[in-house]
Every structure is written in structure tokens, then in C-alpha cells.
Amino acid sequence: MASSIVINDTTLRDGEQTAGVAFSATEKLAIATALEQAGIAELEVGVPAMGAEERDVIQSLCSTLQHAQTMGWCRMLPQDIANCQGLGLDWVDLSIPASDQQRQSKLGVSEATLLSRIESQVDAALSLGLQVCIGMEDASRASISSLLRIAEASQRAGASRIRYADTLGILDPFACYEQITALVQGGDIQVEMHAHNDLGLATANSLAAIRAGAYSVNTTVTGLGERAGNAPLEEVVAALALTPVADGRCAPATDLTQLPAICALVEQASGRHLSAQKSIVGQRVFTHESGIHVAGLLKDPNNYQAFNPELVGREHQMVLGKHSGVHAIQSIYKQLGIELNRQQCQQLRHCLRGWAEQHKRCPTEGEMRQFHQQLLTSGTSAAA
Ligand SMILES: CC(=O)SCCNC(=O)CCNC(=O)[C@H](O)C(C)(C)COP(=O)(O)OP(=O)(O)OC[C@H]1O[C@@H](n2cnc3c(N)ncnc32)[C@H](O)[C@@H]1OP(=O)(O)O
Ligand SMILES: O=C(O)CCC(=O)C(=O)O
Incomplete structure (x- = not known):
């Protein structure tokens, strides 16, 4: 051996x-x-x-x-x-x-x-x-x-x-x-x-x-x-x-x-806290926001993974933010049980960008639902 x-x-x-x-x-x-x-x-x-x-x-x-x-x-x-x-x-x-x-x-x-x-x-x-x-x-x-x-x-x-x-x-x-x-x-x-x-x-x-x-x-x-x-x-x-x-x-x-x-x-x-970006174990090293990456990952994880995160007991996570694309928005809202068409996704994205710059983080599930409600009521300004 x-x-x-x-x-x-x-x-x-x-x-x-x-x-x-x-x-x-x-x-x-x-x-x-x-x-x-x-x-x-x-x-x-x-x-x-x-x-x-x-x-x-x-x-x-x-x-x-x-x-x-x-x-x-x-x-x-x-x-x-x-x-x-x-x-x-x-x-x-x-x-x-x-x-x-x-x-x-x-x-x-x-x-x-x-x-x-x-x-x-x-x-x-x-x-x-x-x-x-x-x-x-x-x-x-x-x-x-x-x-x-x-x-x-x-x-x-x-x-x-x-x-x-x-x-x-x-x-x-x-x-x-x-x-x-x-x-x-x-x-x-x-x-x-x-x-x-x-x-x-x-x-x-x-x-x-x-x-x-x-x-x-x-x-x-x-x-x-x-x-x-x-x-x-x-x-x-x-x-x-x-x-x-x-x-x-x-x-x-x-x-x-x-x-x-x-x-x-x-x-x-x-008592030494790890950076979210610490290789292998950082909280956010398998988290994806950018539209092109999320769209690619949704088609095949191999498009944007160095290795399968399961190897180190982790999994991919997709989040929304300033760089989200339509595919990401559609997919993440679908997981919340909400079907969005392309136009609605584009409206959400517009508002999401401003929101992310202001808050400097990804929205929680509750906030995403709120954006959707606002989208339905206003039709234009989804995430004030
Ligand atoms: C690069 C590294 O990581 S080396 C490992 C470092 N690790 C540690 O220091 C472990 C924790 N250390 C300690 O608790 C303490 O330093 C002890 C208990 C080991 C020694 O404490 P003290 O006796 O009070 O000595 P102190 O730490 O002040 O000084 C170190 C002594 O070891 C000597 N020394 C250092 N390296 C060596 C070595 N490789 N071989 C022999 N002596 C050495 C130094 O020259 C100094 O001796 P001196 O008093 O004659 O000048
Ligand atoms: O001498 C050794 O065993 C190595 C000690 C050490 O920790 C170092 O040199 O950084």
C-alpha cells in the first residue's frame, strides 16, 4: 500500500x-x-x-x-x-x-x-x-x-x-x-x-x-x-x-x-474569529451572488466550483444582492414559492441594487418577501 x-x-x-x-x-x-x-x-x-x-x-x-x-x-x-x-x-x-x-x-x-x-x-x-x-x-x-x-x-x-x-x-x-x-x-x-x-x-x-x-x-x-x-x-x-x-x-x-x-x-x-472569506471554512466561501456565476451554477455546479463543497462538509448557497441577474432572482424567489416573470425580476433587480448599496448585506427571506409585496402593490418600486 x-x-x-x-x-x-x-x-x-x-x-x-x-x-x-x-x-x-x-x-x-x-x-x-x-x-x-x-x-x-x-x-x-x-x-x-x-x-x-x-x-x-x-x-x-x-x-x-x-x-x-x-x-x-x-x-x-x-x-x-x-x-x-x-x-x-x-x-x-x-x-x-x-x-x-x-x-x-x-x-x-x-x-x-x-x-x-x-x-x-x-x-x-x-x-x-x-x-x-x-x-x-x-x-x-x-x-x-x-x-x-x-x-x-x-x-x-x-x-x-x-x-x-x-x-x-x-x-x-x-x-x-x-x-x-x-x-x-x-x-x-x-x-x-x-x-x-x-x-x-x-x-x-x-x-x-x-x-x-x-x-x-x-x-x-x-x-x-x-x-x-x-x-x-x-x-x-x-x-x-x-x-x-x-x-x-x-x-x-x-x-x-x-x-x-x-x-x-x-x-x-x-477567541480568534475567522474571516467570512477564510479558505475552506469561511462562512461565505461557497456563497454566490453575481448573476453570471449563479446562472452558470444553476446550469451545472461545475461551471463555478473549484471543488464540490460537500467534500469539506459544506454546500453552495445562492443569495441576492447588487450583482444579481434574472436567473438568480427567479430561482431564489421560486424557493420561496414565488413565481416571477422576467420583467418582474428586472424591476426587483433595479430596487435590489439600491437597497444593497444602502444596507451592505444580502436581504433576509423576510425582506425578500417584503420586496415582492412592494412590487405587487406599486408595480414599479419593489424595494424602497
Ligand atoms: C520559534 C518557536 O516557536 S520556539 C518555541 C517558543 N515557545 C515557547 O516559548 C513556549 C512557552 N515558553 C515558556 O513558557 C517559557 O519561555 C519557558 C518556561 C520555556 C522558559 O522560561 P524561562 O526559563 O523564564 O526563560 P525565558 O523564556 O525568559 O528565556 C528563554 C531561554 O531559553 C533559551 N533558549 C531558547 N531556545 C533555546 C534552545 N533551542 N536551546 C536552548 N536554550 C534555548 C534562551 O536563550 C533563554 O535562555 P537564557 O535565560 O539563558 O537567555
Ligand atoms: O524548532 C522547532 O521545532 C520549530 C520551532 C518553531 O515553532 C519555529 O521555528 O517556528
């Missing part, structure tokens, strides 16, 4: 790092369970170094989840690793700054010192029964030669994976493809992509990384995360389902119909 691309969702770690976001234990459990039920293979569930309370939550998540693999995030420090003991985690991400900028300015150590730490710290994590991913923070500002040295040291020490973090979200998909290709071809270790969205390219970069052979990608529900956030889970899994990778791997086995409910759960728990 073909292997599938792995999603490592970090809503509960990087997602919760969004300024002002703090999930309760109950919310974390609900989010983790929902993600597992949707088929997400791996969850990065938190930072054990944050303290005993965080560790209790991590432990309870690990004991509740049945199929999803769990990962804890640590600095590559002995105490951080020791804090993972007994939590039931499957994986640990041991993070080191990979760029000269961060290594020198944050830690003040040489590359040789950092490389020498990998062996002993990976060993410490392995002895706790954990699989190890080496997190290369700020990898996108590091030279590829130094990333390859980290990859080589990680592999030699017994780590299973390296994580390429575009910590500042500065990559474009072309550069990302080149970087990940070099890492995949230069070593024999899984490569994971961690994309940030500062330039709005996190999803594109995640897909480019997969195309280059990345084993896994990090996502967060609704794209939560530091600053402009991470690659949104809903975008990445929908795109993977619709744009197959040519290397024979399958899209992750995600139940896409659960995405709206998962995003609503995270929207509620994070």
Missing part, C-alpha cells in the same frame, strides 16, 4: 503561542480528540518545560488519544528532556537555533558546540523511549551546508526526523522546494516542514516541501500560531486531497467533512 503524507498538527503548541491565546485543559482535550477523530496522524501537544500543570495536561492527552502519535516540544536542554519522562509522549522535538544569527545571538555558542550537544541530548531522549525530531529553528536563514551538518549529526545520533522551520515565514515556494530537496537528497532521515505565514505563503510552502519529498508538515487549525500563524490544517489537507503529489504517496487520510466543526471549536477556544 502506498505510504501517505503525514500531518503533524501543532495547534496545541505553536497554535497556542498566538499572542493572547490560552486553551484550557478541557479545550485542549476536545481539540486533540477532534483532530484524532478526523484522522490526523500526529499532534504536537505542548511544552513540558512550561511546568507541572502543562505536563499534567500533556499526560492526560497522551493517555486519552488512541491512534494519534503525540510529540512534545523541548529546547535541546537536559532539563527540558527530563521533563518529558513519564508523560506518555511518543515523540520529542529537540529544538536548536540553526541560523548563525540565532545561534550566536540567542545562545552564544559555536556550531561545533551545538553539533556536539546533539549526540548526548538525542541519547537522553532515546533512553526515555522517545522518538526524536531535531527542530532546526530559523532554518530558512541558515546555509544549506550547515543544515546538512545538523541533519548528519542528528541521523548519526539516532534521531528519526529533522524539522525545517521557516520561523519567520520568509520563504517562497521555489526556494522552499530547493531547500527541502537538498535536505531530502542529502541525508537519510525524515524531513518535516514547519511553515509560517508572514508572507501568506505557508500553505504554498508546505505543498512545495511535500513535492520536494518532505515526510511530514506541521499545520495548525485555522492557521493559528506566532504572528501571522502557521500553515492552516484545513487548507493543507484540502489542497493535498485535490492536488495529488506525483511521487506515489497518498494524501493524508483526513475526514475533510469534519473540518468546519474542528475550525469552529478552535475559533471558540482561541
